[in-house]
Amino acid sequence: MTVLATEQLNGAAVRGRRDVVRNKRRLLNAAGELLREDPKNASMPAIAEKAQLSVATAYRYFPTIEELHSAYLHSVLVNVRDYTLASPLHGTALFEDVVIRWVKLLETYGPAMIQVRSKEGFLTRLHADDDVIRTVHDGWERPIREVLRELGVPEDRFDFALMFYNALFDPREINDLLHNRGKLSEDEAIHTLIQAYYGALKGMAAG
Incomplete structure (x- = not known):
């Protein structure tokens, strides 16, 4: 094979990878928009149409609607994971900062995330190494473990703390709290929720 032919093949491969990334992003964005605006009709054909792709292309990247939903959730949770890993904070300061980041993300993505809740329990999915829950684990492990140490809670309770x-801090509960917080400001509502979480951890340690 000539050098020119090799370069052409390499160039085609690069363009192919770019197409895959671009098309997947378009499908994820379209899924998020439809899940927010018209969740009852957020079918794969509707998502493909909104993404301006064929249904066959959509199914090539995501063989089931559930896989597309998982990929959408994962794309949001990666933001939290990366934010946590880059944070210089520690202890409760780290945890509370990441909570605020999470709530801000939910203001945009929460309504869509609410529509794609799993039927399985959290611990079952955690122990099965579910992709979405693994990303939750990776994003919150350091903040929660540091809170456990600061509050004197045994670290072997981590799975329960998670x-x-x-x-x-489920998207549905956060959305409900922010829209029904009464006289509390958003900051006060978040602070109250954080303190409730700390109370739960202390109660778990006492038990």
Whole structure:
């Protein structure tokens, strides 16, 4: 094979990879928009149409709607994971900073995330190494472990602490709290939720 032919093949491969990345991004963005605006009709054909791709192309990248939903959730959770890994903070300061980041993300992505909740329990998915829950684990492991140490909670309770976090800071519950917080400001509502989480951890340690 000539050098020119090799370069042409390499160039085609690069363009192919770029096409895959671009098309997947378009499908994820389209899925998020439809799940927010018209969740009852967020089918694969509707998502493909909104992404300006064929249904066959959509199914080539995501064989089931559930896989597309998981990929969408993962794309949001990666933001939290990367933010946590880059943070210079420690202890409760780290945890509370990441919570604020999470709530801000939910203001944009929460309504779509609510539509794609799993039917399986959190610990079951954690122990099965579910892709989405693994990303939750990776994003919150350091903040939660540092909170456990600061509050004097045994670190072997980490899985339960992560489960409690998932229950209290679930997108549906956060959305409900922010829209029904009464006289509390958003900051006060978040602070109250954080303190409730700390109380749960202390209760777990006492138990």
